[in-house]
């Protein structure tokens with residue numbers, strides 16, 4: 487399945503939650519949010535490659551990529567403005583009128599902290615959230631699909647489990663998702679083996695800190711934790727280079743592991759700034775994988791082809807997004 491299609495799917499799901507039904511179905515907004523993620527990545531790479539930190543402020547006047555980012559933010563504000571105005575007006579008229587989306591959460595947070603709500607600010611926040619939300623999820627699905635193709639017996643277990651869950655719960659709802667233990671274990675193992683961020687919990691020490699054992703961190707020090715190394719540490723995960731589909735399978739405890747943040751798993755960061763979207767990511771990834779696997783079969787075009795090597799860039803590891811997959815509809 488081509489990566490751009492997955493991005494489109496996750497953008498549509500994500501926008502429905504971030505901006506609600508009015509804008510979430512608006513074709514211009516959907517195109518803008520998806521394109522913005524590409525412009526921002528390109529713009530950031532250009533700035534990093536060409537400008538020393540002291541001259542970075544110049545890039546927005548000189549670089550096409552960077553100018554595009556600013557232009558798209560303006561366009562975002564223009565599209566968001568009527569929706570925001572209507573929301574604010576409705577809130578004044580009837581304060582109990584609430585919406586379950588990030589426009590509402592942002593308005594509440596701005597009011598709580600005494601900041602002025604403007605379309606420019608909220609649009610920029612929404613575009614930032616989109617950035618955090620869609621590439622990670624799309625890439626995780628692609629990465630998990632590659633592993634599923636390489637582990638056909640596990641794929642059958644997962645397919646059977648998904649069909650049972652759908653029968654039992656009359657479709658895929660939250661209860662059905664919660665019963666997908668094989669899928670959860672497989673996704674968690676796939677994430678462990680191919681976690682995208684090589685480092686997580688990146689922080690800047692604002693004040694000096696000396697730990698109990700005497701380890702000292704001076705103010706201004708940048709700190710980060712070796713996520714990839716932890717995921718492959720034999721003291722934490724026995725035989726870490728072996729893909730074990732059932733490593734995290736534990737239906738009796740009724741525990742789900744994919745979005746867990748623990749001392750052994752920092753794929754989603756840790757502490758106060760741990761990824762707030764991880765449970766949403768867990769649910770939408772399961773939803774999409776379960777729906778796809780019960781309807782379709784996937785394989786590589788070449789006989790005997792295996793998962794392509796991951797690609798790495800700037801401390802981020804991606805599944806190879808250039809490999810085509812063949813998709814066949816299953817007889818139901």
Ligand code: HEM
Nearest residue numbers: 618619622623686687688753754755756759760761763767
């Ligand atoms: C598989 C998918 C995802 C992965 C692997 C992932 C991973 C991460 C990581 C490693 C961090 C940094 C945490 C830290 O520094 O402690 C983070 C932060 C964040 N993520 Fe995610 N994320 C995913 C999906 C999402 C989704 C779907 C959303 C939103 C709907 C989201 C929103 C955010 C936000 C807003 C932050 C910043 C939190 C803060 O700084 O306080 N993420 N994510």
